[in-house]
Amino acid sequence: MPTEAMRKPTGSRSMNRTAVSDLILVSAVVIIALVLLVVFSINRADGSVFEITVNGKVYGTYDLNKDTEIDVYGLCVVCVKDGEVFMKSSTCKGKDCVHSKPISKSGQTIICLPNGVVIRVPGESEVDAAI
Amino acid sequence: MKKPLSLLFIVIIISSFLTSCGQSLSRYSVTYTDVFDTVTNITAYAKSQTEFDKAATAAHNELLRLHKLYDIYNEYDGIINLATLNRLCGASEQKVDKDIEYLLKTGLSYAEKTDGKLNIAAGALTGLWHDCIKNGGGLPSDEELYEAKKHISYKSVRLENGALFFEDPDIKLDVGAIAKGYAADRAASVLVSNGINDFLINAGGNVVPHGKKPDGEWKIGIQDPDKPGGQYRFKMAVSDRSVVTSGSYERFFTYGGKTYSHIIDTDTLYPADRYVSVTVLCVDSADGDALSTALFCMSVQDGKALLKEKGADALWIYADGGYEKTDGFKIDE
Ligand SMILES: [Zn+2]
Numbered sequence: 001m002p003t004e005a006m007r008k009p010t011g012s013r014s015m016n017r018t019a020v021s022d023l024i025l026v027s028a029v030v031i032i033a034l035v036l037l038v039v040f041s042i043n044r045a046d047g048s049v050f051e052i053t054v055n056g057k058v059y060g061t062y063d064l065n066k067d068t069e070i071d072v073y074g075l076c077v078v079c080v081k082d083g084e085v086f087m088k089s090s091t092c093k094g095k096d097c098v099h100s101k102p103i104s105k106s107g108q109t110i111i112c113l114p115n116g117v118v119i120r121v122p123g124e125s126e127v128d129a130a131i
Numbered sequence: 132m133k134k135p136l137s138l139l140f141i142v143i144i145i146s147s148f149l150t151s152c153g154q155s156l157s158r159y160s161v162t163y164t165d166v167f168d169t170v171t172n173i174t175a176y177a178k179s180q181t182e183f184d185k186a187a188t189a190a191h192n193e194l195l196r197l198h199k200l201y202d203i204y205n206e207y208d209g210i211i212n213l214a215t216l217n218r219l220c221g222a223s224e225q226k227v228d229k230d231i232e233y234l235l236k237t238g239l240s241y242a243e244k245t246d247g248k249l250n251i252a253a254g255a256l257t258g259l260w261h262d263c264i265k266n267g268g269g270l271p272s273d274e275e276l277y278e279a280k281k282h283i284s285y286k287s288v289r290l291e292n293g294a295l296f297f298e299d300p301d302i303k304l305d306v307g308a309i310a311k312g313y314a315a316d317r318a319a320s321v322l323v324s325n326g327i328n329d330f331l332i333n334a335g336g337n338v339v340p341h342g343k344k345p346d347g348e349w350k351i352g353i354q355d356p357d358k359p360g361g362q363y364r365f366k367m368a369v370s371d372r373s374v375v376t377s378g379s380y381e382r383f384f385t386y387g388g389k390t391y392s393h394i395i396d397t398d399t400l401y402p403a404d405r406y407v408s409v410t411v412l413c414v415d416s417a418d419g420d421a422l423s424t425a426l427f428c429m430s431v432q433d434g435k436a437l438l439k440e441k442g443a444d445a446l447w448i449y450a451d452g453g454y455e456k457t458d459g460f461k462i463d464e
Contacts, residue, residue: 056163056191109162116164124158127352127366128174128344129333131376131410 050085050103052078055116064104064121075115085119087112156329156345159183166194167201167311169335175322176329176345186325190318194334197317200230201310203254203303213304217254221300230317232293234417238309241421242285245437249425250397252285254303257395260402263386264393270386276400283397308394312375312420315339319416338374339416353410353446354378364448366463369412375419377427378408396428403428406447412460413443431455 052059052072059072064085070078076090076097084102090112097112107125111118156176161183163171173190177183199207206214211228219225227235238251256279259271271279282301289296315334319341322330329342331349340349351374352363367374377394391402409426413419422443426434431447435457438445444459456462 053162055165056161111162111164111170113164113168113170118162118164120160120162122160127350127363128331129172129338129349129374130352130354130363131333131336131338131374131378 050080050119050121053118053120059117072117076112076117078119085121086110087119090115090117159187161187161191163191163194166191166198167314167335169311171332171334173318173322174331174333175327176342177327182326186322186327189325190321190332193321194314194318197230197310197314200228201234201306201314203258203305203307213306216295217303220295220297221302224294224296226293227290227295229293230313231295232290234306234309234313235288235290235295235304237313237417237421238306239285239288239290241309241425244440245425245429247285247397248428249308249421250283250285251304251306251309252288252302253283253395253397254305255279255282255301256397256400257305257307258303260393260395280397280400308424309417309421311335311337312373312415313417315373316416336376336378337416337420338369340369340371340373343370353408353448365446367461368463372412372414373416373419374410374412375416375423376408376410377423392427394424394427398428404450405430407450408448409434410446410448410460411438411443412445413441419443 048064049061050064051061052070054072054075060070062068062070062080062085064080064083066080067082068080069088070080072078074091076092077088079086079088081102084104086102087097087100087110090097092112092114094114097110097117100110103110103119103121105125106121106123109118109120156178158174159177159180160172160174171194173187175183175186177186199210200212203213203217206212206218211225213231216225216227216231235251238249241249242251256276259275259279263269263271282299282303284299284302287297287299287302288304289298311334315332315337316339318332318334319330319339322332323341329344331341332339338351343349348368348370351367351369353365353367353376355362355364378392392404394403395401396403406427409423411419411423411426413422418441422437422441422445425437426445426447429437434445434447438457444457446454446456446460446462448454
């Protein structure tokens with residue numbers, strides 16, 4: 001209240017100053033909002049990265065759009081090609097993982113049960129559980 | 132007047148951002164491969180990764196504890212599990228853990244109700260098939276199967292006041308048909324006690340939903356046996372009941388070009404092949420697990436009578452692609 005009373009009579013100069021400080025504040029808010037938006041959209045981005053876990057521990061996160069081969073502790077080889085990821089080879093007996101179709105959509109997984117290896121594209125798919 | 136108003140405006144924007152960040156729940160998911168020889172997935176809405184991790188780890192520990200308790204192939208230091216009991220109870224009475232007692236009681240009551248279609252004392256028979264699958268050799272011989280059949284009567288299992296004894300010393304218990312359902316229920320209560328209320332557990336076809344998704348209902352996809360991996364024959368929304376599937380394409384083995392399910396019919400002594408899958412909707416996941424296994428070895432008519440008793444519903448899918456369901460089993464059109 002006292003500052004308001006003091007400022008009133010000083011006229012247009014202080015009005016300009018108020019406008020400038022408002023501008024700074026508003027742009028600060030806009031920048032913060034943009035940063036938050038970017039952070040959130042990165043968190044939510046799916047379909048562009050995938051994650052490999054071994055016995056529940058994260059082995060690594062990789063780009064789906066970068067063709068590569070990943071050797072996971074000599075247990076299996078994960079292959080990325082043309083925006084899709086699949087299990088190229090595995091030391092497991094049944095080879096169910098190797099026979100699984102390549103994945104690229106959010107929520108999809110390829111699992112090697114005997115080796116405890118899970119390849120997952122993060123995010124939500126059309127169903128929450130497949131049985 | 133201009134400045135206080137714009138300040139107020141800014142404060143409102145910032146505070147609404149902060150509150151939305153603090154209170155909104157995000158979706159988290161984790162997959163375990165080390166319990167009950169199957170894939171277990173927990174998906175939940177939590178305030179933070181830390182909150183989710185803490186709750187999921189507690190649920191995982193409970194699953195691991197029950198996995199060891201119900202393991203019939205390995206014994207562990209410091210606990211008396213089913214493998215130990217299978218070894219000892221033919222010779223002398225043994226005190227059993229509360230979680231073993233509960234599961235065996237449930238199993239025995241279903242054995243009574245289904246006239247042994249669900250039989251937790253069929254370990255001599257299921258073990259024979261298990262060895263064949265594991266060793267990749269041929270099918271069990273008729274002699275072996277008939278010999279095993281002599282030692283699978285659930286009536287030889289005596290469980291009184293927490294003590295277990297086999298009146299037939301060659302009895303072997305196998306709770307594989309009901310353990311996952313019970314374990315999924317227990318994992319659900321661990322998540323709740325850790326402050327997580329909106330989650331879905333899928334323990335190898337035993338789905339326990341709890342609470343709801345912020346943007347709708349939990350959706351389940353029933354896989355198409357001919358197109359496994361991402362193609363669904365049916366989709367359905369679930370909220371208050373568990374969903375349990377027993378399916379010959381979920382865990383199976385092939386021999387001589389024929390596919391066999393992992394559920395052994397104790398009458399034919401062979402893997403059951405009436406259906407491709409049976410899915411049961413039931414309040415209690417342990418009941419659902421027992422029912423889906425029992426229904427897998429029964430006619431639809433007999434199955435319906437059993438379901439009525441438990442207030443449960445079911446969907447049967449035949450090998451030729453046809454299906455049958457009870458009225459209470461709602462699927463998306
Ligand atoms: Zn594998």
